[in-house]
Amino acid sequence: MGVRLLSILAALVLLTACETTPESAADSSGTGGTDSGAGASRDVTSDLTDTQTGEEAGPVPGSAEDFVLFAGDRVFFDFDSYDITAEGRATLERQAEWLGRYPNVTITMEGHCDERGTREYNLALGERRAQAAKSFLVALGVEENRVTTISYGRERPEVVGSNEEAWAQNRRAVTVIN
Amino acid sequence: MERARRGWWRRGMSWLGVAAWAAGLGLGNTAPVGAAMQIDITRGNVDPLPIAVARFIGEQPETAKFGADIANVVRADLERSGLFAPIAEASFIQEPEAMRIQPRFADWRLIDAQALVSGAVSTQEDGRLKVEFRLWDVFAETQMTGLAYSTARANWRRVAHLIADAIYKRLTGEEGYFDTRVVYIAESGPPQRRVKRLAIMDQDGENNSFLTDGGNLVLTPRFSPTAPEITYLSYFRGRPRVYVYNIDTQQQEPLGDFPGMTFAPRFSPDGRDVIMSLSVRGNSDIYTMDLQTREVRRLTDHPAIDTSASFAPNSARIVFNSDRSGTQQLYVMGADGGNPKRISFGKGRYATPVWSPRGDLIAFTKMHRGRFHIGVMRPDGSGERLLTESFLDEGPTWAPNGRVLMFFRQEPTERSGGGGRTRLWSIDLTGYNERVVITPTEASDPAWSPLIQ
Incomplete structure (x- = not known):
């Protein structure tokens, strides 16, 4: 249980880091937004609790990162x-x-x-x-x-x-x- | 609020006993005005007047030290004005102590001094400093003026500025501007996360202090002409609004409660109102607010941007910036907002108009062909003259005598983040004597304090 909790925390930390990395925001906006829809329709919430590394988790639907990826x-x-x-x-x-x-x-x-x-x-x-x-x-x-x-x-x-x-x-x- | 109180920035100013010692300093011998030694500062390229400012003498080591320091400040003030060329002390022939009764004028003529300043510092029985000075016409061998001041020791710098003002006034016929302060924005950090703080200093850069801690973005401070207050823009709690900061109490409060951004504030000449822009649904118009009754008046109602309003010194008219013609231009309207009339017709865009305290000119920022200028024109738009040029010069503010302008200059920024240095500069109305104003950090948005009464 202790290990599981830790990995969730790690995933959250990684996601937070992504959101506040200015380069990622600039990159996505520089292309005028993208319709790749990465993660837009995926159920990431359930992924998140299961994922061990956090790297596989797309943006949380409804999140700022999701918004940037979907719309610019x-x-x-x-x-x-x-x-x-x-x-x-x-x-x-x-x-x-x-x-x-x-x-x-x-x-x-x-x-x-x-x-x-x-x-x-x-x-x-x-x-x-x-x-x-x-x-x-x-x-x-x-x-x-x-x-x-x-x-x-x-x-x-x-x-x-x-x-x-x-x-x-x-x-x-x-x-x-x- | 004691808005009627004048000369507030002399905090506890009762200290300053100014006495023209008509008998003691022999003002009766003052040379007639209009004698040979008078600087005409309306000319373009003025030859600075050679002036010798002797060390002020003192009987004790402490008063002698004050005397030397005061002479240094007087010299620096006069030199910075561009109108005087102080002569190096090393070339002086006569010792200051020997001038107690009268200078040996031949000694001063020999080193080409046209004007001479002598002075003395002593301690009064009440412990305060007594500072006296005399200004001499070296060729006419007469005293032009002489004054004595008594002051608390901590105020010695103020006395030095007052002496420089008295010398400036006697020799130019214009009021001085050395006993003044400047409020400005102190800048630090990278462009994307620039930290901006409200700061205040003497006009020579001394006695600097920061009034805000940089936690909120602050912009465009301006002095009240009548109270110890500054109006400025703050992004406190993410809501850009006009605030008033009281220097004595160090309290700040938002000016009114508006549904949109308020910005570009400036006091009216009587200090009773603040004129500013309010943006509602993206449209900026000009309003005034009475500081006591809080009554708000709308002066413009136009879908264009109307901002950067500045009253004429007699309060009868207002100059402002508008893009109602399609680009930024200058307009003059009545104090009630009536009859707006465009006054700028040269090539380029015009902005940040500021009415001279003498009423005769309007200073502005001009943008043309990728360059920025500080310039002046008459209130009817005639007689435009550009005084400066650079990548980015902006935001002129008048010295209270209407002879000198301060502004800020930002250098271009490189891709690496280098460059971009932003500093305060001053320039004479004639377009000469452009020089950097030394500040502890990078600086912008200067505003000169009013003339001390």
């Missing part, structure tokens, strides 16, 4: 724009589908900007981006009271570097599972 957690914007792009629409549609499957999940929509604007204006622009993404989800049937917004302006870049690629990655709205 972010959409990107053009410079000084808050228009949802075609790629962003596809991501938000998958997000809405996932959120429809887990109606108890609430989310925070973060709006972010690149460093090529002034601080105060970027706070307003980040709020616009978060609201634009939220409105899109609401239009697809996600209840409005499940989505709160917050703007970080240019204060929390995802990618470091004063270059176009970094700026493009930083102009984003990120859906965070609460």
Whole structure:
């Protein structure tokens, strides 16, 4: 019994580590989300109690990692724009589908900007981006009271570097599972 | 709240007995204003005035030490302004002790000093320091001004700044700005997890202290013109809202209870209101809140972004930033929000307008062709002049005399995470004398304290 308990703990620790590894989030988002559906429909909860190593366990359905794998957690914007792009629409549609499957999940929509604007204006622009993404989800049937917004302006870049690629990655709205 | 109290930043300021010793220091002999030695600081490239600041003499080792330290601070203040060229002490011919009665002007002319400062420090019977100084016109061989101050020992630095202000004022005709403080954001850590703390220091970088611990993201602090308070943005509990921090009590409280993000705060010139932006459903408009009645007034109602509002010093008008034309531009409207009118028409985007305390100019950040500038224009939009240029210059703040601007400059960041250094800089309104403001950590979002009354 002691051994069994330990292995469960090990599995949990590994899963937690996965969730908080920034590279994994960036990788999955970098491809604009994935429809590989890894683990999306598997009953991982029962696997979890049986697994010995944790490596075989996919993301817990309804978890933040599951959300990222299924839908992608972010959409990107053009410079000084808050228009949802075609790629962003596809991501938000998958997000809405996932959120429809887990109606108890609430989310925070973060709006972010690149460093090529002034601080105060970027706070307003980040709020616009978060609201634009939220409105899109609401239009697809996600209840409005499940989505709160917050703007970080240019204060929390995802990618470091004063270059176009970094700026493009930083102009984003990120859906965070609460 | 004692909002009407002025000059609050002289904490316990009753210490400062300022006396113009008309008889004792011979103010009656003051040279007439408009004599040869006057710096015209409206010109572009000013030749700094050669000035000799002698060590202030003291009878005891302690007062002599204060005297040397005070002279050093006065020299540094004057030098930093770019308008004065203090002469190296090593070249002085006359000993400071020998100047008790009157300088030997020939000795000072020989080392090309045009102005001369002499002074003395002594201990009063009540234990306080007495600091006196005289400013001399070396060529006219007359005293231009002389003042004496009495102060607690711990305040010797303030006295040095006051003396530098008096010298600056006598020689330029403008109010000084050395006895002031700067509130700013101290930065540390990598860009993705930047730690930002509210910090305050004297304008020369001394007496730095951190007001918040970095646990919450804080941005854009601004001084109250009338109370020991700072308004700023804090992400306390994950809700970005405008707060007011009281320097004396070290208490902070959110300003109002709004359904969305409040940001870009700034006090009104009388200190009674805070003007700020409120974002509701993604749309930012400008509001004021009366700090006593808590009454909220909406000044703009437009689907565009309206932010970065700043009152004219007479409170009659407000300049703000809006993208209602499609890109960020500057607009001026009445204090009630009426009749908004665009004033920026040059190429590029304009942001962070700040009305000069003299009322004659508006400073701003300009973005054009991938470069950032600090610039100024008249309130009607005419006379645009760019003072700086770099990868990222932002957020000008005026010295209380309206002659000098401070801002922050961020260097480009490399992919490796190197670079990105962010520091405070100052520049003269003429576009000359650009220099780094030394801070203990990297720094941004400076705001200059008002003129001390």
